Amino acid sequence: MSNKRRSILAISRLPLLVFSLAAPAGGTVRSARALCFVLLACLSAGAGSASGQSAAGKCMTCHKEKSPGLYNQWFMSKHAMHNVTCIDCHGAERGDADAFLHEGALIATLVTPKDCGACHAKETKEVDESYHATAGLILESQDAYMAHAVGGYPAAIAGCESCHGAKIKIDPDSPNKLARESWPNSGIGRLNPDGSKGSCSACHTRHSFSKAQARRPEACGKCHLGPDHPQKEIYEESKHGNAFFTHIDDMNLDADRWVVGIDYFEAPTCATCHMSASPTQPLTHDVGKRISWTLRPPISTMKENWRDKRKSMQAVCTACHGSAFVDGHYYQMDGVVQLYNKKFAEPAGKIMKTIQERGLLENPSSFGNKVEWTYWELWHHEGRRARHGASMMGPDYTWWHGIYDVAQHFYFKLLPEARAFGDPEVDARIDDLLANDPFHQWMRRPTEEIKADIRSGKMQRFYEDLFQPAE
Amino acid sequence: MFRKYRRFLKGLSTNWVGTAGVVLTTSAFVLFIFMEALRLLGIVTNAYVGLISYMVLPGLFLLGLALIPVGWWIYRKGTGRSTAELLSERFDPEILQPKATGSRLVATIAVLTLVNVLFLGAGGARMLHFMDEPVFCGTACHRVMHPEWITYQDSPHARVKCVGCHVGEGAEALVDAKLNGLWQIVSATFDLYERPIPTPVHQLRPARETCEKCHWPDKFHGSRVKTFPRFGFDRESTPSYTALSLKIGSGTGEQRGEIHWHVAEANEVRYASRNDERETMLWVEVRKGDDFWRFTNRKIEQEETGAVRTMDCVDCHNRATHVYEDPERAIDERIHRGELDLSIPYLKREALAALTSGYADTAAATAGIRNALTGVYARRFRAETAALQESIEDAVGVLQALYRRNVHPLMNVSWNPYPDHRGHRGGSGCFRCHNPDLVDAYGEPIPYDCTLCHSFLSYDSSAPFAFLEAPDSTSADFSMHAYLRDEFLRSASR
Structure with a gap:
């Protein structure tokens, strides 16, 4: 992001510089104007990211009207509270395959784990090492073969790739440089033009990026349901799901710290067991870290280091069970x-x-x-x-x-x-x-x-x- | 003389047809003189009377005149005798006496014909004049024109005659309008008109002939500040404000990109729209001296064609006079003006609910608005509104008037019946051309940046001019506030 910020700064400061150089050539009015601009230039330099801010201010002005839902989601988010603005995530660098000039700013529609990682480095690293991040590599699998041969390309795009992630294609004629067959896509293993894998918004739905939303079973239920992996339905059938929906208001879902057994105790959600913190272990975004069996292939096998993984999961269980x-x-x-x-x-x-x-x-x-x-x-x-x-x-x-x-x-x-x-x-x-x-x-x-x-x-x-x- | 005239009339009253003709003609004439006398003496001032004086009476007069010869013709056929025989039977021989200048009967008829022509000429002139009066346009076809008549009277152009914009000047415009009027009589009589009646954008006179008589682009300068208050749905109906400094200049000299640039003398903007409805643009061209830009809609097959139009006032100001209010904005405005008492709890929420509940007709709305408002405060807020009874009663009246002004069930005119192209509410208006889809050969769109046409002095803010204050670094709106304040200072000091 720091690089991005710098390039935005360069673009948006340029006019100020031109103004402050050109203005003194005029009469008194011009001089007054010049003074005004020099002052503005100084202010923006002094405030560090003021020009990035100015670009963001411009984004907000229009998008507040044009896409009020998006704007309001952001406005109420933790990002807004910490002054993380449009340009911090959407700012692009010259040379980025998906960068385009929009209202004087070089931006990209696609926000990748690499972008999020500028602030959320630990989480990004964990996701990148997780099984989730490999979900987009199914193009060689039996499932992908089946979707393309038995079904057809449109179904593969809107079906499989919506969960697994598409390989993002660049279309120079598209207004945001993204080809329509691969955008929109928030598949968890999306193959991004910057080489990163995945999409944080698969679980942290934009533009609220709400913790509560990612902690609820519905976040996982976008993909983990149906005849072949009905985790969502199984959870709803289980005592865990039962208790969750009964005690939903006591789940403390918005809390910053969310340790099972301490900050909430009525029920676990998917996130609780597979990712969130327990009294003895930290939160992880590597979703496979507590899974001992692989239940996906025709014949199940134990995973590598399965004893450690099982121990981790059992540490979560024992927050509530003997x-x-x-x-x-x-x-x-x-x-x-x-x-x-x-x-x-x-x-x-x-x-x-x-x-x-x-x-x-x-x-x-x-x-x-x-x-x-x-x-x-x-x-x-x-x-x-x-x-x-x-x-x-x-x-x-x-x-x-x-x-x-x-x-x-x-x-x-x-x-x-x-x-x-x-x-x-x-x-x-x-x-x-x-x-x-x-x-x-x-x-x-x-x-x-x-x-x-x-x-x-x-x-x-x-x-x-x-x-x-x-x- | 009078007896002679009476005898003459008797002579014409051959049978009931002839008699009816004589009675109609005579009484219409006498009544007309009487009505004109009353009008000139200032006893009758109701303009609606003009409908009778200048339209009904001359009409009856003409009808009577036509019946007299018809009556004579029937009489002659019935008796089977010659005209000469019949004449001598019905009139005194002395007035049939042939003279060098013709008989007295011929002279009498000639004089009366002259009087008729004079009367009809004067009546016709008065009639044309009367038909130029807004009250004629607004009330002659009262059901059809009622919504337009009501909104016109409450409009900024209430002192400009309808014909000033809808007919224009010159014989050609007059003939056009009268021919068009004939069709309107037919469609009103036989109930062939659409409800609501479509906007006559295509029949309007060119704006250069009409609007620019009073408003001409050379005289648009500087900025205009407009504040849009908006009240919340909470208990206090908390206000928020959006204040815009509209860059309304015509963009001469260095001040390019101002709103009235589109109609500045040096510039010409042409466009074609889908189905000629002026909503979805197929392409837009701009000519400024030798410079030329063309933008095409990248979302439309370019084989599609539409009528080419040169932009003028009404492309944006399409509702300059017959302004229908949006119910929410109308309530906001009435609260802002102090017509609705803000101390009533949940005023905005309840007023809007009462106003926009789907009523079948105006009578139902009048009763329904009262029921809704008094009911909710009596049932749910009885204690705290005990002292506010008068305010609630006033609010009922204001809302009923608002309904009557804007909603006309007989003409199917409900809330927001027509698009308003000034501004960009609902993504229309300015955004018809200023959007990412209309691009030049390099894919560059027509600029659609918000601050192109207006600066912001506030934006859903708690104070009308919030952005003139220093931005608060702890607010989520900090960046926007700083940017917009900066933008305003920059464009205002240009």
């Missing part, structure tokens, strides 16, 4: 995640691999065959719902929207569709699974016998090993 409660939760959660892994995800993956290796798929393109969709939804939709449900204490999402759907689609969609190829190797693999895998043997046994096994606890013993996370 350690036995916390251990119990993790025990239950690990059980569901590994149940999904071992019973469904791994066999389904192997069956799909065999189908592909045997060249059984009719259409060569990915997603050109029904069985691929079945498998995709198994892990990407219901498989994730089950795992997320268990990790955030959402019972209905764990079972009915989760493992129930996984099981039904595994047994009665995936297996029949795989058998329909009539391939001996695929059939042999499925037969072996149903005959020899204790998780799946139930299908060929009488109901009463299974019921007896459930009552005796024999059935439960098949799953004993799933509660301990594998290294």
